[in-house]
Amino acid sequence: MPRKILKKIVYAAVISGIIIIPGVTDVLAASANPESNPVERIVEESSGRVEIDIPDNILDELLRDDQPKHTTKSQKNSLKPGINKVVGYRIQVFSDGSRQSSLESRARARGNAVVAKFPKYRGQVYAYSSSPNWYTRIGNFRTSQEASAALAELKGAFPQFANEMRIVKSQIVVIK
Known part of the structure; x- marks a missing residue:
């Protein structure tokens, strides 16, 4: 028109x-x-x-x-200026529930290793526990396609724990 x-x-x-x-x-x-x-x-x-x-x-x-x-x-539910929490995707790079004494340090170390190689994820590393497990998730991806591309990149950079990595649906932080 x-x-x-x-x-x-x-x-x-x-x-x-x-x-x-x-x-x-x-x-x-x-x-x-x-x-x-x-x-x-x-x-x-x-x-x-x-x-x-x-x-x-x-x-x-x-x-x-x-x-x-x-x-x-x-x-x-469109984004407002500022910090928004929306449903999206993250890449889980660590998940473990054994040997409780060392889990937190291992979860944080995995996140630090990713940031050392990919500085673009600085501030997007989420290490947390849900008893008895510890998780480390990376990124704030709006679509599964974005997350898939990042997952392939991370698996190529960290073949030693590539089999542990997966995409998870999660509440993410988006800044507008």
Whole structure:
């Protein structure tokens, strides 16, 4: 749909007393009282000619054909600026439940070895216990494809414990 037609549709919606706000699912019907109704007041003061300037980035989003027509749950849970916790994937590089006295140090050592070879994972090493086991997981991957590529890279770099590595679904940290 061309931008000009979209602007005319928005114009028609304003004239008919409906306010449509992009990104908001509710449609607000305007009341008949022009004193309390900003749409009626604007139409009255402008002699029926109302021009709405929609920023290009919003128009681009409205005009994209590949977007679903209805709001999905994932769209409602879109990322906010800052730190977000979402479901994603990590690579488990260590998991053991034997010899409790040395497990924590072994779990942390495995994470340190990965960071020494791949500094891009600094700050993305998660060593924790769930009694009686210790785990070390690496990364914050949004898709299984990203995690698979990283897993192949890590297995190539650490063949001595490649058979212990696997992708696990996990809550991850995403910074926007």
